Amino acid sequence: MSYRKFWIRSTHRSVLLCASLLLSFPLSTQSQTGADGLPEWLSIGFEQQSRVQVLDGQFRAGLDGGDQGFEWRNALTLKADFETFSVETEIADMRSYFTDEGSPLDSTVVNPLDILQANVNIPVSDLFREGDQGFIKIGRFTMDQGSRRFVARNRFRNTINSFAGVHAGLQSGNSSLELFYTRPTQRRVSGDWLDNKPRLDKQSKDIFWGAYLTTPLSEQTGTLQLYLLGADERREQAANQRFDVLSTGARVFRSPAAGSWHYETEAMLQFGDAPALDALSAPRDHKAQYFHFSLGYSFEMPWQPALTFLYHYGSGDKDPLDNESNELDHLFGVPRPDFGPTGLYRAFQRVNTESPGLMLNLQPASNIDAYLRWQRPSLAEQAQGWQTTRYQHPGGLGETHLGDQLETRVRWHLLDNKLTVDGGYVWVKAGPYMDLVGKGNSQYFYLQTLVRL
DSSP: OOHHHHHHHHHHHHHHHHHHHHHHSOTTSSOOBOTTSSBTTEEEEEEEEEEEEEEESOOSTTOOSEEEEEEEEEEEEEEEEOSSOEEEEEEEEEEEESOOTTSOOSTTTOEEEEEEEEEEEEEEESSSSTTOEEEEEEEEEOOOOTTSSSBOOOSSSSSOOOEEEEEEEEEETTEEEEEEEEEEEEOOBSSOGGGOOBOOOEEOSOEEEEEEEEEEEETTTEEEEEEEEEEEOOOSSOGGGOOEEEEEEEEEEEOOOTTEEEEEEEEEEEEEEEOOSSTTSOOEEEEEEEEEEEEEEEOSSTTOOEEEEEEEEEOOOSOTTSSEEOOOOOTBOOSHHHHOOTTTTOOOOSTTEEEEEEEEEEEEETTEEEEEEEEOOEESOGGGOOGGGTOOOTTOOSOOBOEEEEEEEEEEEETTTTEEEEEEEEEEEEOHHHHHTTOOOEEEEEEEEEEEO
């Protein structure tokens, strides 16, 4: 049996095993029951997110006017905890309605009824010294790693990244180490994205692995994080058309606290091979960079204002027709915390972007948080164009400034955090680049509810 077939069968078996384990323990077991009437070893969770959104002023190439949509996500989680292991299964249904042929629908928006997680988690303790705590997780799972810029479980985006493989972690004192070796899940639909028809997801043949080490430095300095990530395409295509890169990075940060300064610096280098320009050429050398810096102060006063300066840089391809690739791959990260809403908006991300900005965070009440953020995104390299909007201009247009983005968001947490009402507005003032491609100002609005049971 080939390695590929063995992996696929093993993944399917892991999913089925987790589901069957949850169902195989009889409810008549002589165990105590909780307040909800379930056995103490069994817990059930449900999360429902609904979002209405409107875009006025389409900025994508080939599209005009506006857009609208309703995104709907349901997730049911069953978890069984036993003395030596736990089993978790999460079924998710993620759909979009009231969109049309011009809406930017893909696997980041639609993934009807499928198994998001199915895994066995084995806790470990006192591995190297007394007090060590860790885990080994096997099966299909989701992950949040580091700053979430390169590996994350999506929160705002309608669909969620998941992986199949092995994930292990160890907490020793104040330091922690996490390791994983996985195959990313390919989200699929039957037919057109507009139809919301389910089709079983499958594990990619690609390999994605990584390691994160986190350790405190000092109370004044903050926390240090080092990481190494590998992405290796194993799809059935010519060897010179595969993407095979390493990403190595470091992050130092200090979290906000009233009456003190906070900051974050993250730098990442990518290198390896990128697909060749044609069938006869050798793979291109891949060299890309990412850099983030933020510095701010949290004031001791009503509404707890925190003012922060922001700067992002993600490299782009200097010359799309040469033998070197410089386009940053943000892997399985999320752009929402740094660049605003995704969904129908999703205007800016880390690839080929240079963006300074200012952010004001507010806490009007214990259960209300808000922010106001201004950013001034430009192309890092003219030649690559504004990739997220499908604009490609080899050689460049002579302008790099895309526009000015003003964003606000307010969240209200109710019923002991079981209900969150979240609303946001984004206004983009067109810059010289948008003027050249015939695009004007844009506005985006969303309102969503998140219910947790």
